Amino acid sequence: MFKNHLKISLRNLWKNKTLSFLNLIGLSIGVSSVLTLLFSVYAYYTADNNIPERDSIVYLKTKLKDGNEYREVPYPLLDKVINTSPEVIAGTHLHGWGNIWLENGEKEFQNRTDYADPEFFKVFGLPLKYGNQETALKEKYSIILTDKISQQIYGDENPVGKTLVAADTLNLKVTGVFEPISPYASFRLGVVLPNTLLKDNPTFISQTNWGNSFSPAYFKLRTNANITALKQRIEKLVQENYTDPSVIAGMEILPYSEIRTDIIPVVDTIIGGSIAASLFVLLIILVNLLNLNTSTMFKRTKDIAVRKVLGSSKKSVVIQFCIENGILVFVSIIISSILFLLINLPRLNDTFGPEFGRISFDIFKDYPVVIGIIAVGLVATLVVGIFPTLRFIKVPVSLGIKGKIDQIKSNFLLRNSFIIVQFTIAILFISIAVILNQQIGFMKNADLGFERNNVLVGNIxxxxxxxxxxxxxxxxxxxxxxxxxxxxxxxxxxxxxxxxxxxxxxxxxxxxxxxxxxxxxxxxxxxxxxxxxxxxxxxxxxxxxxxxxxxxxxxxxxxxxxxxxxxxxxxxxxxxxxxxxxxxxxxxxxxxxxxxxxxxxxxxxxxxxxxxxxxxxxxxxxxxxxxxxxxxxxxxxxxxxxxxxxxxYEQSYLVDKVSAQYQLIGGILKTVNITAILTIFISCLGMFGLISFMAKRKVKEIGIRKVLGAGVTKIVVLLSKDYIILVCVASIIAFPIAWYVMNAWLGTFAYSIAIKWWMFGFAGLIALLITAFTLGLQAVKSAMANPVKSLRTE
Known part of the structure; x- marks a missing residue:
């Protein structure tokens, strides 16, 4: 039976190849975009999964009375907190003190260098590929490598016990290698050395007083620790020990899970925007499939009626249409996966790599993404396969067998609501893209109070x-x-x-x-x-x-x-x-x-x-x-x-360095631009299918009007005017939403543009022109058809 359904499905898809092709294009592009956006969110939220009990880790943030704040604290504070606070299990510093040069034979290299206390693993517990967490930072002259650096120096060999020469004079023994760390993780480690190594450094010793804040402090807390009591105890230590406690407004205890957002505040915008954009695109894909399916179903009322006459059950008809949609959906998933791996993922890395690190897709490690996209495909198949089919199964056989589609009651409100939703989302993204372009242009071209052009800058x-x-x-x-x-x-x-x-x-x-x-x-x-x-x-x-x-x-x-x-x-x-x-x-x-x-x-x-x-x-x-x-x-x-x-030695121009500050926001702009183009494109595909359907339903009316002297322009207006009105309604809904979202976002900038009416007018005009062009193609074709053929009796 399944084989028979499959054969009929493939035959019907080929018979309606234009709409099938439109569906496949819209689905493939849409799903690849959703896959890219959701994978970036997935990678972000799972990046710190290798830190055990991370919900019990906190860090301190210093708040000053002048409104400033920072994550560094005086070096002695950590030991004082550990010794006086029963809520704390362990604590560690993690800070830089110059990136050290390392030698291995004739090779010389430098990587990011962090210094941590021996209790580092009691707080974070990052798994080691080689070595022992208990002893890795116990020895004064020890060093822990990331897996990436270990591979660069030693290949696949276990380097524990080997010696690296640091700063030309120090012999450091490799005591551990971290398991691979996600580039999206909150850690940006290169090599880690014990803090005890710095205790012979006179400059370091001179800075470890209560007047200098240079080292972040991290703590692991007991279950159900009293955060309020801990905060009061820490603020008491500040008042008792700081060189000048009068400038301190308070000490905030923050969960470690918030540190990435704290370091890069715009990350919340990126992640929230990615989730919203993926949901919007999914909604548009679903609505578009429903619209296009509806247009093909009207043409297939005879097919459904014949099946009913021959004894097919409702279940059999539903299965038939679900298989047809399932073929389209899962072929599009395969195509979108190829697009994701070959095009979207490299572009994602180019856009956000400098801030978040490069990411890669591993089907065995990232199987939840695969399962998720298959689940989305199944849901989409069932929704677009079942709902339109159930509606047309109810058509009386007497009407269906004659193809009297003009007598079938159309759900005007539901269909129009779908169109309005589609175009509201599309116009919303276009409006956001227009305003975002203006803000970035303003920031790149504003008078900054210094000369940036023709200034050559070299790193010395x-x-x-x-x-x-x-x-x-x-x-x-x-x-x-x-x-x-x-x-x-x-x-x-x-x-x-x-x-x-x-x-x-x-x-x-x-x-x-x-x-x-x-x-x-x-x-x-x-x-x-x-x-x-x-x-x-x-x-x-x-x-x-x-x-x-x-x-x-x-x-x-x-x-x-x-x-x-x-x-x-x-x-x-x-x-x-x-x-x-x-x-x-x-x-x-x-x-x-x-x-x-x-x-x-x-x-x-x-x-x-x-x-x-x-x-x-x-x-x-x-x-x-x-x-x-x-x-x-x-x-x-x-x-x-x-x-x-x-x-x-490297050199570049100051104007490029200034522009590079906005690379991350530029990445958001690219994402918004692509999403705007995508949503309007998919919406117009659905519109194209709907006007095709309307033209077929009104084929006799068009023929009669032409015989009575109606010109091509009048018929184009007849077919298009309702949809143009719907786009205008969508614009009216989208503009206030876009204003609210962008006004709130621009409020986070110290210097920003003022939102002007023409920005919304320009966005609406773009949507209107694209829609008119899409509608016009099919409307003109229908208007120029031979009225003799249109009026011929079935």
Whole structure:
């Protein structure tokens, strides 16, 4: 029986090949998009599955009275919390302290380096591929590798017990290798070293006091731990031990599951948007299938009537149509899987890779996704196979056998509701895409308060093998650049716009009794000249004066305002407990956007540091006359090729670095654009099928109208006007929703566009034009048909 149903299904699909093809295209593209979106969500939510009992892990977040907050705490706080809090089972620091160079024979490499306490595995319990969790961080000179790094160095060999040379002098024994960690995981590990290794480092020891917050603290809590009591105990420790507890507003205890969102706030938007978009696309696919199935069912009333006459049961007819739809659905799943693996997944990695890491699909590990997409396919098959069929089975045999489809009552409200839903979703995505495009365009082209065009930026933090020789050659390059007529400015600095460290220091003004937390960086006398940042008060750095005059500083307008000053005359930046003279303020620069426009301009201070401090600066910035960029690029690259270093010199343009800040939002834009195109495309496929059906139902009416003198235009309007009205209704519903969603989202930006009426008008016009074109193709074809054939009796 099944074989017979299958044969008939294939025959019917071929007979209606145009609609079958339209269905297959819409399904394949739609399902591949849904598969991509849901797989990214699945990968995100399952990324930390290898951390046992992760619901009992928490971390601390420091909240300041000035509204700022950060995840770092003073180093001694962790031990105090463990020793005084019965709620805590174990705790660990996990922080960086410079990425260490490692040697294995002739090979030399550097990876991200984190330092953790021996209790790390009691908190996180990350499984080891090789080694023992109990002893992996016990030894002072030990090192744990990720599986990726272990593969790069040792291949498939177990490296536990082998020795790596670190920083040219330390012999570190490999004591463990982590199991593969998902790139979507909250961990971004390279190599992990024990904190005990740093306890001989004088700089590290000097920072492990109650006045410096540089290390995150993680705790594993007992079941049903009293979080309120723990928080009160920690805040008491803050008041008793912090150098200046008056600036602390409170300590928040957050579940570890929230840390990814805390680090990348926009991730909630991405994940929520992916879920919503996938559900919307699924809904459109389902509605589209129902509409197209309805149009084919009207043509097959004779087929159903004949089957009923020959004794077929309702169940048999339903099974027949479910098999037909099942073939379409599961062929589309196969096609969409190929599209997902070959096109969508690589694009997903290109879009979000820099923030989330690259992901891959493994059918054995990711089988829930396979099961899920098959389940969706089964549900879709049953819905679109059963509901339209049950409706047409009820048609009397006398009407069905004659093909009197015009006498079958059409569910006008239901069909039109489906169309409105489809186009509401499509127009919603188009509106969001239009507004999002405008916001990103605004951020990329806004006046940022500094010159970003034709500024060549080179990374000079290269870990030089012979620093004295490197300095000599670098100074010769600086002299050559400053003498070059094509160069308008040269600077070395610790930071550049789009890449400032999160270095904050609280300075105190005794006159106003005010503490101000200011982001700190270092720059030479050419920094503000090269970037063309205007001075609003005082003077710029001057090498001849400042080199031997302590450490003068320049603040921005935001810092001036935060202190409540109107003048910098006689002003110095000092710590609250500082008895020295402090940093003399020599100038104030106009506020410039040194970070993206999602963030407001915060108080900022630049401390003078000479160009010669090569080992302490990260960037070389060169302002070049337009048209001469290539010559200067080659000159700088050639100079660095002669300087021996562990890392290779790289350079790019500041305008590209600034634009790269919006790569993640650009990825969201691409996703929205694709979803908008997809939804309107699938909706128009359904519209095409429906107008085909309407034309067939009104074939005699069209013939009569043509005989009575109606032109092609009138008949096109007759067939299309109802659908155009429905698109207009969908627009009216979609616009307020789009305004509400985008207004809320733009509210998260410090600087954003204002939503204008024309953005919605443009979105509605796009939808209307695409719809009109789709309807017009079929309507014109029907209007130009020979009326003699239309009026011929069955």
């Amino acid at each position: 933090d290269l870990d030089y093998k012979n620093l004295d020789v490197a300095k000599s050659k670098f100074n010769a390059l600086i002299d050559e650049l400053e003498a070059n007529p094509y160069v308008k400015g040269v600077s070395t600095s610790q930071a550049i716009p789009s890449d400032y460290y999160f270095n904050y220091t609280s300075y105190y003004d005794a006159e106003n009794d005010k503490d101000v937390r200011i982001r700190r960086s270092y720059a030479d006398d050419g920094y503000f000249k090269t970037l063309e940042v205007p001075m609003v008060m005082g003077r710029n750095f001057e090498k001849s004066i400042d080199k031997s005059n302590g450490q003068p500083v320049i603040i921005n307008e935001a810092a001036l305002k935060a202190f409540g000053w109107t003048s910098i005359e006689g002003k110095k930046l000092k710590y609250k407990t500082d008895t020295g003279e402090g940093y003399p303020i020599v100038g104030v620069v106009k506020d410039f956007h040194y970070q993206d426009l999602q963030n407001a301009v915060e108080p900022l201070v630049h401390i003078y540091r000479d160009k010669n401090a090569l080992e302490r600066h990260r960037f070389l910035s060169v302002k070049v006359i337009e048209g001469q960029e290539k010559e200067i690029e080659n000159m700088i690259a050639s100079a660095f090729s002669e300087i021996s270093s562990r890392r290779d």
